[in-house]
Amino acid sequence: MNIDPVRPALQAGDPAGMPMPAAQTLATQLGQALKSPPVLVASVIFSVVVLLSVLAPVLGTMDPIAIDPARRFAGVSAEHWLGTDAFGRDTYSRVLYGARVSLIVGLGAMLASVLLGLVIGVIAGYFRAADAIVMRVMDGIMAIPCILLAIALVSLTGGTLVTVLVAITVPEIPRVVRLVRGVILNVRSEPYVEAAVSLGSPLHRLLLRHMVPNTVAPLIVQGTFIFASAILTEATLSFLGAGLPTEIPSWGNMMADGRMYFQLKPGLVLYPGVVLALTLLSVNVLGDVLRDVLDPKMARR
Amino acid sequence: MSETSMQSGAAAQPVLRIEDLSVGLAGQPARSVVRGVSFDVRPGETVCVVGESGSGKSVTAFSVMGLLPPDGLRCTGGRVLLDGEDVLRASPERLRELRATRMAMIFQEPMTALNPVETVGRQIDEVLCIHRDYDKRERRRRVLEMLAAVHLPEPERIYDCYPHQLSGGQRQRVVICIALILEPRLLIADEPTTALDVTTQKQILALIRELQEKHNTAVLFITHDFGVVAEIADRVVVMNRGQVVEVGARRQILAAPAQDYTRMLVSAVPSLVPEPRAPNQEGVVLEVAGLHKTYAERRLFGRSRVVAAAVDIGLTLRRGEILGIVGESGSGKSTVARCIVRLQEPSSGSIRVHGDEIAGVGGRRLRPLRQRVQIVFQDPYRSLNPRVKVGESIIEGLVNYGMPRTQALDRAGTLMELVGLDAGVLQRYPHQFSGGQRQRICIARALALEPDILVADEAVSALDVSVQAQVLSLLDDIRARTGVAVLFITHDLRVAAQICDSIMVMQHGRMVESGPAVQVLTAPQQPYTQALLDAAPGRGWDFRHFRPVADAAAGLS
Numbered sequence: 001m002n003i004d005p006v007r008p009a010l011q012a013g014d015p016a017g018m019p020m021p022a023a024q025t026l027a028t029q030l031g032q033a034l035k036s037p038p039v040l041v042a043s044v045i046f047s048v049v050v051l052l053s054v055l056a057p058v059l060g061t062m063d064p065i066a067i068d069p070a071r072r073f074a075g076v077s078a079e080h081w082l083g084t085d086a087f088g089r090d091t092y093s094r095v096l097y098g099a100r101v102s103l104i105v106g107l108g109a110m111l112a113s114v115l116l117g118l119v120i121g122v123i124a125g126y127f128r129a130a131d132a133i134v135m136r137v138m139d140g141i142m143a144i145p146c147i148l149l150a151i152a153l154v155s156l157t158g159g160t161l162v163t164v165l166v167a168i169t170v171p172e173i174p175r176v177v178r179l180v181r182g183v184i185l186n187v188r189s190e191p192y193v194e195a196a197v198s199l200g201s202p203l204h205r206l207l208l209r210h211m212v213p214n215t216v217a218p219l220i221v222q223g224t225f226i227f228a229s230a231i232l233t234e235a236t237l238s239f240l241g242a243g244l245p246t247e248i249p250s251w252g253n254m255m256a257d258g259r260m261y262f263q264l265k266p267g268l269v270l271y272p273g274v275v276l277a278l279t280l281l282s283v284n285v286l287g288d289v290l291r292d293v294l295d296p297k298m299a300r301r
Numbered sequence: 302m303s304e305t306s307m308q309s310g311a312a313a314q315p316v317l318r319i320e321d322l323s324v325g326l327a328g329q330p331a332r333s334v335v336r337g338v339s340f341d342v343r344p345g346e347t348v349c350v351v352g353e354s355g356s357g358k359s360v361t362a363f364s365v366m367g368l369l370p371p372d373g374l375r376c377t378g379g380r381v382l383l384d385g386e387d388v389l390r391a392s393p394e395r396l397r398e399l400r401a402t403r404m405a406m407i408f409q410e411p412m413t414a415l416n417p418v419e420t421v422g423r424q425i426d427e428v429l430c431i432h433r434d435y436d437k438r439e440r441r442r443r444v445l446e447m448l449a450a451v452h453l454p455e456p457e458r459i460y461d462c463y464p465h466q467l468s469g470g471q472r473q474r475v476v477i478c479i480a481l482i483l484e485p486r487l488l489i490a491d492e493p494t495t496a497l498d499v500t501t502q503k504q505i506l507a508l509i510r511e512l513q514e515k516h517n518t519a520v521l522f523i524t525h526d527f528g529v530v531a532e533i534a535d536r537v538v539v540m541n542r543g544q545v546v547e548v549g550a551r552r553q554i555l556a557a558p559a560q561d562y563t564r565m566l567v568s569a570v571p572s573l574v575p576e577p578r579a580p581n582q583e584g585v586v587l588e589v590a591g592l593h594k595t596y597a598e599r600r601l602f603g604r605s606r607v608v609a610a611a612v613d614i615g616l617t618l619r620r621g622e623i624l625g626i627v628g629e630s631g632s633g634k635s636t637v638a639r640c641i642v643r644l645q646e647p648s649s650g651s652i653r654v655h656g657d658e659i660a661g662v663g664g665r666r667l668r669p670l671r672q673r674v675q676i677v678f679q680d681p682y683r684s685l686n687p688r689v690k691v692g693e694s695i696i697e698g699l700v701n702y703g704m705p706r707t708q709a710l711d712r713a714g715t716l717m718e719l720v721g722l723d724a725g726v727l728q729r730y731p732h733q734f735s736g737g738q739r740q741r742i743c744i745a746r747a748l749a750l751e752p753d754i755l756v757a758d759e760a761v762s763a764l765d766v767s768v769q770a771q772v773l774s775l776l777d778d779i780r781a782r783t784g785v786a787v788l789f790i791t792h793d794l795r796v797a798a799q800i801c802d803s804i805m806v807m808q809h810g811r812m813v814e815s816g817p818a819v820q821v822l823t824a825p826q827q828p829y830t831q832a833l834l835d836a837a838p839g840r841g842w843d844f845r846h847f848r849p850v851a852d853a854a855a856g857l858s
Binding site: 190191192194195196197198199200201202205209210213 | 689747
């Protein structure tokens, strides 16, 4: 045989050595995705909502909770850009501050459920003994309707931001746990993980270096969906009166307050409702884009 | 393969004529995958297209069938004439009509080629249903006839089976049924036996030959295995990097290849007859005795089922020795390997490394013992973490056992040179390497801890034959330089013959035979070993010396 055993081809341009051009970077892929009109519109809407909520104290023309009985149901004016509600509160400012509440709830619920779900999911996926117990508990949580749990919690402890966050986060955790557990179960039998085991790698290195990074992409995608659904749930709870107290302006509260005067002044329901719908739509579109970029396998379906 | 069939084939019009076929990437037609390929396939003739991975042999076959992925590859030139009709210019409707009736294809993986949620009978029936106007009873009669023709036992029962209820060989027979039930003029077989065990492979090859003779079918057979070529080919097309290197009759290609590339490929096929080796007198490093591994299949209701994957396995491995464990899939050879590396807990028995028991030891006490046994896996694409630079992968073990990083990286550079790679590539990621290079990196990683025993679990099975030869000689070289003992798991007797000092044959979790490689492979004592050897394709051909084994024997006498 005339092949030199210790002279493998490693020149650039050798098709076997360099099978494909380096994978497209995430940034360029995202940049390409941004070129499609729906995605562009969604990212503009979402950025505007974020800006409005961050800059609410600057942009708000009035104190959102200041009551002015003399100016109930005022129309559009220089002072009240979107008019006032039944207590004479400024609708425009309330929509701005409502965005803050929604984004805080969305972000908080997303971070809390992803982090907790990741930890629990890794435990369930890696430790066989823990798996059965943890997953049965998760099944139990999934069996409780989310709204019911929230109403129970709020009636026990009173409606605060923390209660609402807990009420929204707890039902989301099992879905994250399932996701993470599935990934870990898949990865633990990969040869590179087994090789690390036989190299004597300690548990934390096995998990953090070889297994957990595989969960990042699906978690980011799942996170965006949790973000959207948390905003929606908060609005639902507030609308039902089981969410934030009425003095905190939130889109759900505003719609609940405006509901009775819908025929008189539809704007009280429409303004927060439209902003809520646009926010959810844009978050979901962006989530889809992230999924297409991070998880091409799922996107092809 | 008889002379008469070849002559009649030469006289007849070709069933398939490929003229100057070129295939390019859909986006960039300038980047061609296949360039200027031309050859004929005549009725009753078997043409083997051989080449290493990436040679364009499958792309050629898929072009003929009109099955190129529409968004990936596109035919950019040439003609593919099936009975004089250009397939490349046929409408999709016409193409659909041609498939199954005039040309058919069988694939490598019979499980994914069949629909898992339909009975095999209905899947064969579907072909008749679409292309013929028979009534239900006639169709059933014909399907049963076809099932009998591929020698499946109890066709009536098989008709109502789902694919998962059949073995790999039986599934491939069903796929052949679907392909041949309409008696197409051309059968394209894309590595149809690569996923099968050798004994099954032999049966499937015989079956294809039998049906071919019955219907005078032209067969285009894609393979990477020169053993298979030696068994079945009438003519051979050798491909490399998208181009035809050489076309010729089987004997001409195997005995007197005109091109250097063909010579290299043919001579890289390892011989089935091992070189005699001096018996190893070194100290024993691994002693396995009475090793059992059983899996309990736990069920919610009813009794649990116990599967014995390894029964009463005993072996000894000396310093610098290469012991091959040979067997078909499901024989338990990987289970034994995984128990020895302690990726699995053996159910009972003892595994002693330098006299230290490692079976039944767990947790903290196991860790120092782990570095004495290291493993190299089959799939080079999955055995390196794609997110970690190869240098980091190699030093992981060293760092685990307390070596400072800089010192470990120095050592990694030395190791890379030991396995024939440049120390400068430590900062690269695995996707920047080819399969053979990755396997070298895996070997370097395993050697980093200076183990006494290296377990190679089908470590060269996923590699092309020329790369395989390089990795095998690397292992041999490392064994000679470092004195590491190698436990070499393989299903391929040729590979075992090339590298192993001694061989243990396993079947159904039990040892069948063990002894020095020369003895096991040339004078097997057990019928199963004999059957395995008989099934090895191309055993009548001495590839290295370009002649039939019979001639070699005649020359000696």
